[in-house]
Amino acid sequence: MSELRCDPLLKRWVLIAPGRESRPDDFAVAITNGQPDHPCPFCEGNESLTGPEVLVRRSTNSTANGPGWDIRVVPNRYPAVAPEPASQIWGATAGFSESGWGRHEVIVETPRHLPLTATHAPEHWHRLFEVFQQRLMDFRTVAGLQHAIVFKNHGPAAGASLMHPHCQVIALPRVPDAVTAELQAGEQRWHQAGKCPRCELLDAEIEAGTRLVATAPEVVAWCPPASRFPYETWLLPRQHSSHFESADPGVLAELARQLSGILTRLEQVVPGLSYNLVLQTAPLHAPALAGFHWRLEILPRLTGMAGFEWGSGWFINPVAPERAARELRCNDRLGEGG
C-alpha cells in the first residue's frame, strides 16, 4: 500500500510505494544477458500481460484487449499509487502522512517494439496528445483527484525500465507544492503587470532569438535561460493557455511537428540519448488561469543528480542554453525561427 509522506521542515513529499519494488527492468537485465528475459507486455499480441484497457484507439473489427490497436492505455502493473484511498495509513508521524492513492497508467505509444533511436511521425504524436487530453478530462470526473503528471521516460538514464515506447500518467489527490508555487508566482506577477509572465518571457525570447529553437504562429520551442539539463527544450503555445486539455487541433499539430523534429535532431546531436518528457499543465479543477502557461518539457539526461544537487536544490548544467539552441536549430524542419 502506498503512502504519501512529508518532512515537516523540508516540505518535501515522497510516495513510499513498496508495490514498485519488484518491477522488471529491461535495461538492467539486458546489460548482463544481452536480451530481456521476459516477453514484452506492450507488444501487440501480448495484451493479456497487462491489465484491461482504460482507453484505446483500435480498428473497428478488433476485440477489446486483443490485437488491432495503435495506442493503448492500461493500468501500471507496479503502481506508485493505490487505486483507492486507504482507510488507515501504516507508517509515519501523524500529520505528515496520508494515503498515497490515485491513478498510475501506462500509455503504450505503438504496438511495435521500436528501437530507442526511433521517433514517431508528427501525426502519431498528435494522436498521442489527444490521448493525453482524454485522460486529463477523464481524471476530472474522479472525485478527489487534483492533479496529473503526464511524462515519458526514454532510455535507461531517464529512468525507463521497459524498452517498448510508452508514456505514463500519474494522477494525484494533492497538487504538488512546486506546481502551487509556480501558479502563485504567476498570478502575483499577472496582478502586477496585467499579462501572463510566461507570455512576457516568451516575447523577450523571440525578440532576443539566441535561445530559440523553432517558432510558428501556434507553438514556440526554446532552451530556457535557466536550463537544468544540457539541451533542455520547452515547447509552449504562442497564445496564452493554462490547460493542455484545451489545446485545439492546430496547436497540437504544430506541437507534434516541433517535438518530432527536435527529438530527431537531438538523436543526431547526441546519439542514443536518454530523455524525459514532462507535461506541465494546470491542476485538474483549476479554472482558466491568466498567470500560468502550459508547456511540454524535453529533458535530456546527460548529467546526473549528485551530492551537490541534493544538498543545494540547485542544478549544474555544463552546456549553456545559447549553445544548445544553436545546435538544435540546425534543422530546417523545425520552422522559421533562428
Add this chain to the structure above:
Amino acid sequence: MSELRCDPLLKRWVLIAPGRESRPDDFAVAITNGQPDHPCPFCEGNESLTGPEVLVRRSTNSTANGPGWDIRVVPNRYPAVAPEPASQIWGATAGFSESGWGRHEVIVETPRHLPLTATHAPEHWHRLFEVFQQRLMDFRTVAGLQHAIVFKNHGPAAGASLMHPHCQVIALPRVPDAVTAELQAGEQRWHQAGKCPRCELLDAEIEAGTRLVATAPEVVAWCPPASRFPYETWLLPRQHSSHFESADPGVLAELARQLSGILTRLEQVVPGLSYNLVLQTAPLHAPALAGFHWRLEILPRLTGMAGFEWGSGWFINPVAPERAARELRCNDRLGEGG
C-alpha cells in the same frame, strides 16, 4: 565562465558551467575499454596532475605537492564555479542571472586507489571530518562566500566520474533557497514550541524505534519517515547544534564509527551500491541557530529521478524506511539502538 541563473516563476537556480563539459569520466570509459585511459590524478605520485594543495595532512619529512600525504585538498580541475566574481555576465535575462563564482575543491580521501566496495576505518573518517571542518572555517574568511555544500559522489549511479575515493566541497556566494526555507521553518517552529523541531522529531524516533539504525549518547542514525531513496539514512548529533564546524571530537568519533559501520552494512545489503553523502549544515556566517540541526545524509542511488519527479518535485521510494532500518541495523557494530 560560470553563471548563476534563476527561472523567475519557478525560483529554481542553475549553475551554467561550461568549464565542466570536458571533464574525464572513468566509468564511461571503463564500460567500453575495461580500464580508464588516463593516469589517476588522485593517486600518490601523480600530484603534478592536480592544482596545488589547498590543505593537506602529510608527514613532516615530505614536500608540498609531492608524495607522503594521507588526505589532500586541491582545486577541482573542472569547477562548477569561477574563482572570482565576473565583472560582467554574458547571458540570461537581467535580474535573473549573476556571476557563478565561489570555490570548488576535491578532498582526496586517501593516497590509495581503493575499490568502490572499500570503506574507510572510523579513524580515517574522523580525520576527513576534521578536514571538512577546516575547509568550512577557512571559507568563512573569504569575503562574499555564504554557504558550502560538502558531499561525496560514490559510484557511477551517484554521479561520480573518477573512481579514486574523494569528496568535494562547493562554496557559494548565495544561500540556496531550499536551505533558507528549512532554516525559516525551523526558527518558526522553535518560536512556537521552544525546542528545535528536529530535536523533537529525533526524540519521537528514538521513542518509536522502528526507523532507528543506531544510537549512542553522541549521535543517532535513522531512516527518516519521508526517505527519498531506498535505505536513505541520516546521522545527527544528539545534542542540538546547527554548525558541523562546532562538533567536538567525541561527536566526530561517534559519527565516524556509525558512518563506517552503515556503509559496510549497505555494501552487504546491496553489493556494489552507489551513494551520495551530503552534509547539511548552517550557512557560513549564520549565528548558532536554535531551530536548525546539522546532519550527514547517506543517499543510496538505486532509484533514478524520472519524468514524474521532474513534473511534481516529489520522489517515489519503493523501500519503506521501516524495512530499510530493519535491514541496516542487523549489525552489532552499529551500537545499542534497535
